[in-house]
Amino acid sequence: MYFTEASKLRSVPTSWTNVADEDDFQRTSAGRSWFRLDDLLELSSIVKTVQQTRRQRVK
Numbered sequence: 001m002y003f004t005e006a007s008k009l010r011s012v013p014t015s016w017t018n019v020a021d022e023d024d025f026q027r028t029s030a031g032r033s034w035f036r037l038d039d040l041l042e043l044s045s046i047v048k049t050v051q052q053t054r055r056q057r058v059k
Contacts, residue, residue: 015039 001011014020016039025036 013039013042 001009004010015023015036
């Protein structure tokens with residue numbers, strides 16, 4: 001968790017950090033992949049939402 005410049009509390013998934021214990025994906029990928037498919041799909045969804053919100057503000 002962290003505070004933004006606007007003093008809002010935010011968080012990121014633990015799997016995006018080095019705080020959590022190594023999981024099956026990390027053991028299996030052995031460092032060959034930095035990103036999990038599920039995390040990339042979630043990130044894509046977040047980016048689309050942000051883009052849509054910005055487009056609505058511009059109109």
